[in-house]
Amino acid sequence: MHVIPRRLLAGFATLLLLLAGWPLHAQLRIEIVGGVARPVPIAIVPFGWQGSGPAPFDVAGLIARDLAGSGRFAPLADRDLVQRPTSGTGVDFRDWKMLGVEAVAVGQLLETAPGDFTIQFELFDVLRGQRLLGYRLPAPAAELRLGAHRAADMIYEKLTGVPGIFSTRIAYVTATHKGGKPDVFRLVIADADGANERIMVESPEPIMSPAWSPDGRKLAYVSFENRVAEVYVQTLRTGTREKISSRAGVNGSPAWSPDGRMLALTLSRGEGNLDIFTLDLASQMLTRLTDQRSIETEAAWSPDGRSIFFTSDRAGGPQIYRMPADGGGAQRVTFEGNYNARPRVSPDGKRLAMVTNDRGNYRIAVFDLERGFTQVLTDGRQDESPSFAPNGETLIYATREGGRGVLATVSVDGRVRQRIPALEGDVREPAWSPFRVN
């Protein structure tokens, strides 16, 4: 637990809430509901253990779960492992080849000092008989899970050419409506696999629109804790936070510029009409980017920081537009269908994820900015809030199942889908973190 500076607490006497992350017990679990036609067979051999007492963590088990969860790999079941080497010298490629396994990972967990460990692992290409990777990751006891996710990231990248996202995190909002009891809204952070949940803010009033800073150290979000919409920025490590915008009327939809210096915001300035502004965080200079009588909101920056995509209903229904980030005329981007909203730009800047109305259902679609076509990826009725994984391969989004909100992921080609149902409350507005900074 971290200490909250008193000056920050002073203003929030009646409130609720905050802070630096207390654990929430196992709310999420992952179910794979779809996959690629033929995931690649691999073997993740249980790691050896050198240390006192029983092994503190099943590193290979988590690596196997991560890789299986991507939908691209099919790790062998434990009973099918024909050999159990813990280092490269014990790997006999002929046995693995007969099982059709294309890659084998072996390794050991070493206790280097009380409470300190090293995850040592190697990866082999079975067909070529080649060592692809050998690595040692130091990790204190509390970070063994993260260390195993990092090992899975490295294996995934070596085998696919794309950086893994198993060590990234997600932020999301939960709401619990219980008859007779006050609502509880929470801003939660968890590992990308749903484990390790930490409550960042808890409030009886709505919390919305979490947005990661580009360095992954802060979250911007909207809180109604003072019965008005206000934008806060909270530092994850310490839990301290700052009120960034509490102007008259709507303060919403925060979006960080790629350099982390500015926030795009939606403000109504008490006039009842939403427009997009940028706020320079250092100078506090506010710049108006749109000035329309229609709704302008849901800003998203292009990765080069030059453009802002946003939702506007200036032509009737909501559609996505693009404008220069320093102001100027906007161009309409989407024309297909009567509802396209809440854009998010892919890390390579070539695609938008958005919410589209697909024959009466709200679904997640990807819009190809170069070729100008839309592909609907999901089949729910109320799918919303898509967010790109930092490697651009997967989207996390909110959907409904059994009358409540749950999270799900879908690969950008629509072929691999997973449900991440929560055990309690409505889960919504997932935001995928950037890659972790060391």
Add this chain to the structure above:
Amino acid sequence: MSVKNVLLVLMMVVLAGCASKGTKEQDDLGYGTQSGPAAGAQSGGVSQGSVGAGSAFDDSAAAGPRASARNRTVYFDFDSDNIKAEYREIVAGHGRYLAANPGVKVRLEGNTDERGSREYNIGLGERRAQAVKQALLLQGAAASQLTTVSYGEERPAATGSDEESWALNRRVEIVYVP
């Protein structure tokens, strides 16, 4: 659905029974036919009366801090911020009350149903709150008596994913601030 929500639905059924002309509205975006609270009256089998809503209210009881929740809530059609005829007298009553009591303040809380994206719905809820604000100003309320907040879809009155719940959620609540 909680007991409170059931009561709210029942109240809406009665209210809609008084006010409905028995028509369904076509929304202007062409998503298909959407129905307002009037649909609750139809499915509930309440007779289709056409009594003018205005006659049902007495300002002293219908407006002001002691007004019932029913008399402090304005319901809207899908994607619309138009105050429907059956709610104009409710709003006007509050406007007259505020004009006569300049020390009293209200917060206008705009809400939407759950469909569509959340921040865009904040915009729709704000439009509804502004529509009620303009109507109150027309009756002589002062701008300094009125604040607006849009909760978008974040504060549903009914939690179902059906027409009935959506109709109850597309609303502005007129909240007297102590």
